[in-house]
Amino acid sequence: MVQIRRLQEEGAEILAVVGEIDASSSIELDLAIAKAVGEGVKRILIDCSALEYISSAGLGVFMSYIEEFRDKNIHMVLFGMKEKVANTFNILGLADLLHIRPSKQEAKKLINELSL
Numbered sequence: 001m002v003q004i005r006r007l008q009e010e011g012a013e014i015l016a017v018v019g020e021i022d023a024s025s026s027i028e029l030d031l032a033i034a035k036a037v038g039e040g041v042k043r044i045l046i047d048c049s050a051l052e053y054i055s056s057a058g059l060g061v062f063m064s065y066i067e068e069f070r071d072k073n074i075h076m077v078l079f080g081m082k083e084k085v086a087n088t089f090n091i092l093g094l095a096d097l098l099h100i101r102p103s104k105q106e107a108k109k110l111i112n113e114l115s116l
Contacts, residue, residue, distance in 0.1 A: 001025060004032045012043040012111055018050040021058030030061045037065075042074050043111050047104065049080030054088055062098055075099070075114040079107035 002025040007014040013036045021029055036044055046062075062078075069076060077099040081089070089095045099114070101107040 002028055004028055006032065006036070009045075010108065012045050012108070013041040014045045014047055016047040016050065020053040021051065021061075022053070022055040023057040026055070026057040026061050029058060030064075033061065033065060037068070037072070037074060042072075043115055044074065044076040045104070045107050045111060046076065046078040047080055048078055048082075048085060051081065051085050054085055059088070059092065059094060063094065066097060075111050077101055077107040077111045077114075079104055 002017060002019040002021050005016040005018070007016065015029075015032050015036070017029065019025070033044065062076075065074075065076070068074070079101045080103065081100065086095075086100070089098070089100060099107075099110060101110055
């Protein structure tokens with residue numbers, strides 16, 4: 001089960017992910033990102049500090065947006081991952097395809113640089 005809270009902070013949309021993202025709950029993550037994109041959001045921060053687990057379906061959601069984000073000049077940075085979750089991204093090589101930072105402050109700094 002997952003909960004996703006949407007917050008606005010300093011011109012960026014923050015999606016705070018709480019719980020576990022598996023095949024059934026990955027739909028909620030997809031809907032939250034799609035809604036932000038549909039509303040014209042150009043800077044998305046994904047707060048993973050309360051994310052306990054992510055399956056391949058959840059990872060697939062992030063991967064499915066890479067090309068669209070590039071085409072629409074949308075930037076996304078994930079931050080605050082627990083070691084277990086970060087290892088999943090690293091093992092599959094996704095850390096090389098997505099912007100991931102350890103802290104919210106570093107994520108904000110990067111997304112501001114990317115948006116220039």
